Amino acid sequence: xxxxxxxxxxxxxxxxxxxxxxxxxxxxxxxxxxxxxxxxxxxxxxxxxxxxxxxxxxxxxxxxxxxxxxxxxxxxxxxxxxxxxxxxxxxxxxxxxxxxxxxxxxxxxxxxxxxxxxxxxxxxxxxxxxxxxxxxxxxxxxxxxxxxxxxxxxxxxxxxxxxxxxxxxxxxxxxxxxxxxxxxxxxxxxxxxxxxxxxxxxxxxxxxxxxxxxxxxxxxxxxxxxxxxxxxxxxxxxxxxxxxxxxxx
Amino acid sequence: xxxxxxxxxxxxxxxxxxxxxxxxxxxxxxxxxxxxxxxxxxxxxxxxxxxxxxxxxxxxxxxxxxxxxxxxxxxxxxxxxxxxxxxxxxxxxxxxxxxxxxxxxxxxxxxxxxxxxxxxxxxxxxxxxxxxxxxxxxxxxxxxxxxxxxxxxxxxxxxxxxxxxxxxxxxxxxxxxxxxxxxxxxxxxxxxxxxxxxxxxxxxxxxxxxxxxxxxxxxxxxxxxxxxxxxxxxxxxxxxxxxxxxxxx
Numbered sequence: 001x002x003x004x005x006x007x008x009x010x011x012x013x014x015x016x017x018x019x020x021x022x023x024x025x026x027x028x029x030x031x032x033x034x035x036x037x038x039x040x041x042x043x044x045x046x047x048x049x050x051x052x053x054x055x056x057x058x059x060x061x062x063x064x065x066x067x068x069x070x071x072x073x074x075x076x077x078x079x080x081x082x083x084x085x086x087x088x089x090x091x092x093x094x095x096x097x098x099x100x101x102x103x104x105x106x107x108x109x110x111x112x113x114x115x116x117x118x119x120x121x122x123x124x125x126x127x128x129x130x131x132x133x134x135x136x137x138x139x140x141x142x143x144x145x146x147x148x149x150x151x152x153x154x155x156x157x158x159x160x161x162x163x164x165x166x167x168x169x170x171x172x173x174x175x176x177x178x179x180x181x182x183x184x185x186x187x188x189x190x191x192x193x194x195x196x197x198x199x200x201x202x203x204x205x206x207x208x209x210x211x212x213x214x215x216x217x218x219x220x221x222x223x224x225x226x227x228x229x230x231x232x233x234x235x236x237x238x239x240x241x242x243x244x245x246x247x248x249x
Numbered sequence: 250x251x252x253x254x255x256x257x258x259x260x261x262x263x264x265x266x267x268x269x270x271x272x273x274x275x276x277x278x279x280x281x282x283x284x285x286x287x288x289x290x291x292x293x294x295x296x297x298x299x300x301x302x303x304x305x306x307x308x309x310x311x312x313x314x315x316x317x318x319x320x321x322x323x324x325x326x327x328x329x330x331x332x333x334x335x336x337x338x339x340x341x342x343x344x345x346x347x348x349x350x351x352x353x354x355x356x357x358x359x360x361x362x363x364x365x366x367x368x369x370x371x372x373x374x375x376x377x378x379x380x381x382x383x384x385x386x387x388x389x390x391x392x393x394x395x396x397x398x399x400x401x402x403x404x405x406x407x408x409x410x411x412x413x414x415x416x417x418x419x420x421x422x423x424x425x426x427x428x429x430x431x432x433x434x435x436x437x438x439x440x441x442x443x444x445x446x447x448x449x450x451x452x453x454x455x456x457x458x459x460x461x462x463x464x465x466x467x468x469x470x471x472x473x474x475x476x477x478x479x480x481x482x483x484x485x486x487x488x489x490x491x492x493x494x495x496x497x498x
Binding site: 016017019020023024030031033034035036037038039040041042044045181183233236239240243244246247 | 266269273280291294495496
């Protein structure tokens with residue numbers, strides 16, 4: 001489909017076409033397209049820009065990643081489709097491992113996704129050899145790698161489902177999320193949630209990593225001052241304000 | 250995928266699986282899945298139930314359909330996947346024609362969709378022979394049938410895009426919509442918009458048709474009293490109230 005760059009929703013339409021194509025290639029699950037649509041609606045409600053609350057959470061995420069002993073960034077089909085290269089760069093900048101972790105499990109999709117991520121350069125992608133299981137979550141989604149998620153102290157889980165976020169918390173990990181719904185279980189369960197669109201959030205986190213790389217004192221101050229629930233509250237207020245502003249009649 | 254009926258989002262997950270399957274069959278467009286996800290997010294925000302405002306709009310839609318000289322109900326891929334049988338029953342109860350009208354046009358998808366609707370019984374489905382064009386809209390989406398949309402005085406357009414809603418208004422038609430986003434262009438352009446999930450909205454409209462069938466006076470009172478913008482405002486307020494209620498922290 002031809003999309004005119006003048007269209008009011010040009011960027012969103014181009015991303016939709018890309019997601020559709022990657023769904024045909026088996027990278028994005030069919031129901032991943034539905035999940036993307038949910039995200040789109042929340043992005044529309046937060047104003048399709050990084051809010052001050054999100055910026056603040058993105059700094060906290062950068063601080064947590066830099067303070068971690070053994071950080072892991074998980075990538076599922078939607079995160080790969082939307083933001084693979086940026087996520088891989090972030091991982092190498094903070095020394096995090098990368099592990100593929102999918103909601104709709106099949107060995108074929110797992111292999112496709114690992115191979116897809118390997119096309120972006122010389123990154124080690126965990127996920128082919130899932131030799132451990134998380135507790136407190138149903139079987140397929142419990143699978144993970146011993147040297148990755150299983151032994152991580154800090155995990156960044158972009159676009160993750162609530163069950164897995166909760167299981168990771170119960171397993172004692174610091175959980176960092178990128179999620180456009182400030183009221184989702186993932187958002188609420190996590191230690192720091194960026195309520196922001198992933199292609200805006202990850203470059204912001206990378207910038208914060210640069211700013212905080214050599215300043216451990218400030219990182220620890222940011223972490224100690226950060227309150228995820230009050231930050232989520234700010235995002236909800238932002239949605240309510242946007243709705244009020246659009247009530248022009 | 251096995252989904253437990255105990256899952257808090259069981260109904261929504263079952264519908265997602267159905268939409269995915271119909272997407273594989275070519276009934277639902279890939280980007281239709283994304284649009285469905287957007288709707289899901291708004292349904293979550295309005296509380297996944299018919300609000301008093303929606304109920305009121307559904308009555309107005311029933312009244313408009315019964316008062317029409319030549320009503321048409323349009324059905325696209327998502328509307329067919331979610332609600333084909335109910336829409337066809339509504340059409341026969343109000344004497345409306347049914348016309349297939351898709352956003353991602355291809356003669357193959359059009360044929361698939363018409364054939365799919367024909368499996369529901371002895372209904373005449375317009376759309377194979379698109380022999381007219383609407384003005385004020387880009388080429389593919391302008392196509393319609395002379396004996397259907399083109400000559401209708403009242404059109405019910407469930408889950409329709411804003412460009413087409415606007416083109417139908419400019420063409421002088423009374424436009425009735427079912428749309429979960431109270432701020433969408435479709436919602437705002439239409440004469441009556443039910444901000445409700447389609448599988449709840451259509452049975453409610455059918456019930457209102459039964460109630461109003463023999464009461465022209467009441468129908469005309471409902472139409473003359475109905476103010477779509479103030480009704481949409483009520484739906485936006487309902488979303489804001491729901492957000493506030495969920496801000497428990």
